[in-house]
Amino acid sequence: MTSLITTVREQDEAARFLAWPGDFDLDRGDHVEEVHLASGAALEGFAGDGAGGTFFFCGEGGEERPVLYADSEGRAALIALGLPELLQLLLVAPWWRDCQAFTAEESHKLAAEYLEDIPDLVTRRNRAAAALGLVLPTEGDVLARLQEVALGMGKDFVLVFTPEGAPYDPLFES
Numbered sequence: 001m002t003s004l005i006t007t008v009r010e011q012d013e014a015a016r017f018l019a020w021p022g023d024f025d026l027d028r029g030d031h032v033e034e035v036h037l038a039s040g041a042a043l044e045g046f047a048g049d050g051a052g053g054t055f056f057f058c059g060e061g062g063e064e065r066p067v068l069y070a071d072s073e074g075r076a077a078l079i080a081l082g083l084p085e086l087l088q089l090l091l092v093a094p095w096w097r098d099c100q101a102f103t104a105e106e107s108h109k110l111a112a113e114y115l116e117d118i119p120d121l122v123t124r125r126n127r128a129a130a131a132l133g134l135v136l137p138t139e140g141d142v143l144a145r146l147q148e149v150a151l152g153m154g155k156d157f158v159l160v161f162t163p164e165g166a167p168y169d170p171l172f173e174s
Contacts (some may be wrong), residue, residue, distance in 0.1 A: 004063050004083050005046070007132055012059035021114055023049040030054070031070060038158035038167065043068075055086070058157055064065040066149075068157050070168060071097075075172035078154030079146060088100065088134055091125050092142040100172060102147035104140040111139075147172075 008026060010173070015055050018024040028048025037043050037149035038057060047055040052072030057065040070076040079096070080086035090095055095110035115121055130135050151174045159168040 001022055003065075003084075003086070006134065008087075011128070011131040014037050014131040015092055017124050017128040018087070021094040023051075023094065024055070024090050025049065026055060028054070031056075032072065034162040035070065035159050035168075037068075038160050039156065043159075056159075066115070066153075066157060068154075068159060069171065071171065074161070074168050075171040076159040076168040078149040078157040079150055079152070079171075081149060084134060084153050085145065087132060087141050088129075088137055089146060091129050091134065091135055092139055092147075096143075096146060097171070099143055099146070102143045104143065107143055 005026060008018060016024075017137075024047055026047045026051050029045040030048070031045050031054040032052055035043065041059045042057075044057045045054045046057055049055075054070050056068045058078070058115050059065050065082065066078055067080040067083065067086045068076060069079045080089055093099065093107055093111075095114060098110055109126065113123075118124070126136075142158065150172045160166065161168065
């Protein structure tokens with residue numbers, strides 16, 4: 001069975017959409033700071049964004065592991081339970097970082113801004129999802145799931161700046 005990461009690398013159109021507007025690059029998995037999880041669980045950077053943020057797999061296993069995102073400003077949050085869920089988030093709401101209230105209304109406003117610059121966004125997104133074999137949830141569902149993971153389960157995934165022993169700030173406020 002081919003991994004989803006391999007599939008992303010092999011599907012140029014999907015990889016391009018994930019790179020922009022998804023701001024997700026599999027070639028940027030190194031975090032600029034030394035960090036660890038407070039729980040002591042394994043942490044593996046596997047992708048990054050253009051602003052210096054990093055996507056990490058947490059714990060042992062494969063692509064089904066929880067995914068934590070840390071930005072370059074010292075904030076972090078658990079954002080998905082597994083790579084398929086992360087890619088659904090990036091495909092449906094690539095503006096997810098700015099959805100602090102997790103509402104469809106907030107997301108629609110952000111989507112309108114993206115659609116001004118990328119009028120074929122929905123078509124490109126749907127082709128990327130098909131190439132990856134992903135069924136896309138609704139915008140409301142993906143944001144509700146982000147809220148559930150980040151503010152609920154995410155409390156057990158605290159990222160720590162190792163040299164100072166200081167936890168990162170939450171990416172989202174409850």
